[in-house]
Amino acid sequence: MGQTPTAADLRNRLVDKIRLDGRLTDEVERVMRTVPREAFLPGIGLEEAYTDQAVSIKDNPLGGPLPLSCASVPSLVGMMLGQLDVQPGNNILEIGAGTGYNAALLAELASEKGNVTSIDIDSDVALHARTALDRAGYQRVHVMERDGLIGAPENAPYDRMLAAVGLWDVPAAWWEQLAEGGRLVLPLRWRGQTRAVALIRHGDALVSDGMELCGFVPIIGQDGEKATALNASDTIRVFHDEDQPVDSGALGESLNTTTGIEVMSEQRISGEESFDGVWLRATASDDRVCRLQVMPEAMAQELVLRPAVPVRSPVLIDGDSLAYLIVRREGVDPQRPHQLGAAAYGPHAEKLAQDLIAHIEDWGTARTAVPRLTVTPASADAADGPGHVISKVESRLTLTY
Incomplete structure (x- = not known):
């Protein structure tokens, strides 16, 4: 012993x-x-x-x-x-x-x-x-x-x-x-x-x-991120920044009345490979990126097609339509058996799905690349130059690949 x-x-x-x-x-x-x-x-x-x-x-x-x-x-x-x-x-x-x-x-x-x-x-x-x-x-x-x-x-x-x-x-x-x-x-x-x-x-x-x-307990006193329920039972939510409009009624209606579509990309991953870079890559050019959270109750009821990670997957939202990341196992490549794609709902589902596929393909060209982030005070004059700008209350973020 x-x-x-x-x-x-x-x-x-x-x-x-x-x-x-x-x-x-x-x-x-x-x-x-x-x-x-x-x-x-x-x-x-x-x-x-x-x-x-x-x-x-x-x-x-x-x-x-x-x-x-x-x-x-x-x-x-x-x-x-x-x-x-x-x-x-x-x-x-x-x-x-x-x-x-x-x-x-x-x-x-x-x-x-x-x-x-x-x-x-x-x-x-x-x-x-x-x-x-x-x-x-x-x-x-x-x-x-x-x-x-x-x-x-x-x-x-x-x-x-x-x-x-x-x-x-x-x-x-x-x-x-x-x-x-x-x-x-x-x-x-x-x-x-x-x-x-x-x-x-x-x-x-x-x-x-x-x-x-990473993930951390949020600091007390900042409330720039909002949570919006997309169904009456609050089991499907979108987390979005305050500058991103989310029409919960229109999105909820699309989830209830339209059939979701799936569009697959050319990008495949192994079971251990991270694909969070897709999300990061999308934020550097697209202001429609939010976070989708689907609770276990909604998954059990099959209210939506399964997101890549039910509690936290990137989603593009545009008015009454949305498209989010999915992963499907397709057995053609034993080294990388999982394929990335998009599930989408609403009148503009096909367009949004293709937009998300474009982000996935961009990520696929350099999977480990990260952008350069420059933070400047919101009170300073905006600088000219390359990069995608996200404005917050006290600072301005510029992301450049």
Whole structure:
């Protein structure tokens, strides 16, 4: 009978597993092997503390499906810390204190020569982080109860800023808090999908240095994304930005009264291959891209043709018609047995389906390509040049392939 694994054994086993995907830098690997995650998750068993999954630490008081705060998935934490590229001596701001675990990792990366400030809008979460950090020996981390949208100007300018909460917009207050040449890593949401984007400040522009798919609890205080039900039972929804008109009545009527069509592309994938780049590619040219969510009840009743991912698939919406991504297994290619296509409803179903197929084919020409994202303040004059512009309340996004 083998010995019960220690916390260190489990920690190293988890980091070994995360390291296999190749996204851990040497320094991030070192600190993830050093900081005891279990110290920031009281009441959680060791096995669960060292499983690659999120752990909720406070439920949403409004009863929403997402928690108010949680410990993020360790592999996602490691990936974003790699994007942040912390150097010894850096002055760092973390928005969203969570359990305090991430702040401890940042403190290790910045060394005793650096400085870490971690803020959270919720007093209970901030207290939990402060207590856990003290218990684990990270008294030098500054923890503040603060609205993340305001930041912490008293300790600025920051060499690095990291948001551990999802953002729909880049707050205007953050611009002057990030030093010239500094790096900001945040989960940024546009057109229904979220990417962990690394941005470098160049004067009045933040320019991307890579992006990865992710998902995060949204920050409190931003409501630029809307959810619209397309049926009476609220089991089919569209999530869309505030600048995107969605006629729920007309779309619901099309779903109820028209037969869906399927149009398949030439693009095929293996069972393990990601196709989220289709969504990203479409946002760089098409303002009709939203997110479709079909709940299990609607799937069981076969109210619509099955989306590629029922809870989150890209959809094009135009008035009373919509087209969304589907995946069908076709056995002609054993290496790539799955074929991407579009399902569509409404009077303009055929046109919208063909538009979505065009996005799929564009993605197929360079499947791993990501656009360059440039973020500028909404108050600045719009710059001439290439790229697709998405305007938000406080910032302007420009995507260029």
